Amino acid sequence: MHLSDRVQVFASASKGEFPVQRLLTVKEAAELLACSEAAVRKWIYQRRLPKVKVGRLTRLRLSDVEALVSGGLGGR
Numbered sequence: 273m274h275l276s277d278r279v280q281v282f283a284s285a286s287k288g289e290f291p292v293q294r295l296l297t298v299k300e301a302a303e304l305l306a307c308s309e310a311a312v313r314k315w316i317y318q319r320r321l322p323k324v325k326v327g328r329l330t331r332l333r334l335s336d337v338e339a340l341v342s343g344g345l346g347g348r
Contacts, residue, residue: 295324295331304337315340 298316302309315321316330321340324331 294334295326296334296337298330298332301332301337305341 296304298309298312301321302312305312312321312332316323316332321332322336324333
């Protein structure tokens with residue numbers, strides 16, 4: 273993919289054609305949830321909170337964190 277193609281894809285995404293979601297670090301998610309980073313990592317390990325890998329970095333979708341708040345950790 274050429275640079276101009278990448279720019280067009282990015283421009284399309286910024287216009288709302290692709291859903292671009294805010295990604296949080298584990299630390300940001302812990303602060304938002306008012307809990308420890310260890311608790312967030314435990315929920316990721318237990319697959320109660322889905323993660324997004326960006327290279328070697330772990331990120332969490334804001335929508336997934338909000339869903340956790342609304343629905344709780346119950347029987348997932």
